[in-house]
Amino acid sequence: MKPAPLVVHLIYRFDFGGLETLVAECINRMPPQQYRHAVVCLTGYTEFARKISRDDVEIIALDKQPGLGLGTHLKLWKLLRRLKPAVLHSYNLSAVEYAxxxxxAGVPVRVHAEHDRDAGDPHGLNRKHNLLRRGVTPFIDRYVPVSEDLQRWLRQVVGVPDAKTLMIANGVDTERFLPQAHAGRDEFVIGTVGRVQDVKNHSGLVDAFIRLRELLPDQRHRLRLAIVGDGPLFGSIRDKVHAAGLDEVVWLPGSRTDIADLMSGFDVFALPSIAEGTPVTILEAMACGLPVVASKVGGIPEVVEQMATGLLVPPSDPAALDEALAIYVQDPQLAARHGAAGRARVERSNSIAAMVAGYARLYDTLRASKTKLSKA
Structure with missing residues (x-):
């Protein structure tokens, strides 16, 4: 029997993060008779790649070094000639040029997904980067933004025609991420999950936690902060926590794969990012019935409704962040209502099944159109 067509997912590095979680979920849940998959990492990968549970998925590292890396193009060209994929699915700026x-290399369908922007260019205005995106647009069959904000940016700033974009909302596993009761517990845990890098602004979260303890002295003994994840700034965040004398109340477990279990121990989810697409961790937190306090950036306001499923604050504003957190600390009934509304919203609009079906349908549609063109 003829094997299913192959999709090659091209990513900068397969490490702890929301994007990598989505890639793993799409691979795991797409029927194997429909598509096979391989993951190509421009640099490398970590144990987080074990989230891919299918045993027929090859994971390949190209070991790209910092800089232009022209040799990486040749490595990828040779690899694609060997693998002969039906689809290349690349992710974010670091991989766009490889379309x-x-x-x-003769790959018939090229899809490029935009999931977020980085701290150095939170509004996506970098002229050089956008010239690169426009330059490779003729070689990309479809751009996939994961939020309406990113879709508007592709159209208005980058200049990608509407006909070349298709928004597919991020999805979450609502059967694994479930609300849990905290009956009889006195601690109030503010939690966040994500790669510890500048765009996530963990430093601002620590500052807000310090201020929160000062703002609510009568609640000080209850307050805890959990920062789950690893990354280039992990050491500096750990040092900041230690310097503030918070080692006993701030938990820094590093990279973990048991996120659903850990989130069940949170009381509120915080994400003070400088820039975002539609963060998977926010959707997971909402699925767990947690109220969300997050920056009003990117696609976050599309999923976190102010005073309905959470509270939105200006980016890089620790004072606004701690004041929003204080509202939930002092009003557990409001936190419960917002958490329940968030769970209902995710069930209604961000199922993982809808996301996976959307990508499979896109692959099918583009492959069929290319087949028609080749026969014309």
Whole structure:
């Protein structure tokens, strides 16, 4: 029997993060008779790649070094000629240029997904980067933004035609991420999950936690902070926590794969990012019935409704962040109502099944159109 067509997912690095979680979920849940998968990492991968549970998925590291890396294009070209995929699915700025390489290697369908922007360019206005995106647009069959904000940006700033974009909302496993009761517990845990890097602004969260303890002295003994994740700034965040004398009340477990279990121990989820697409961790937190306090950036306001499922604050504003957190500490009934509303919203609009079906349908549609063109 003829094997299912192959999708090659091209990512900068497969490490702890929401994007990597989505890639793993899509691979795990797409029927194997429909598509096979391989993951190509421009640099490398960590144990987090074990989230991919299918045993037929090859994971390949190209070991790209810092800089232009022209040799990486040749490595990828040779690899794609060997694998002969039906689809190349690349992710974010670091991988966009390789759509050209895939076209030269004869890959018939090239899809590029935009999931977020980085702290150095939170509004996506970097002229050089956008010239690159526009330059490779002829070699990309479809851009996939994960939020309406990113879709508007692709159209208005980058200049990608509407006909070349298709928004597919991020999804979450509502059967694994479930609300849990905290009956009889005195601690109030503010939790966050994500790669510890500048765009996530963990430093601002620590500052807000310090201020929160000062703002609510009568609640000080109850307050806890959990920062789950690893990354380039992990050491500096750990040092900041230690310097503030918070080692006993701030938990820094590093990278973990048991996120659903950990979230069940949170009382509120915080994400003070400088820039975002639609964070998977926020959807997971909402599925767990947690109220959310997050920056009003990117696609976050599309999923977190002010005073309905959470509280939105200006980015890089620790004072606004601690004041919002204080509302939930002091009003557990409001926190419960917002958490329940968030769970209902995710069940209604952000199922993982809808997301996976959307990508499979996109692959099918583009492959069929390319087949028609080749026969014309």
């Amino acid at each position: 050209f390489t895939a076209a030269m």
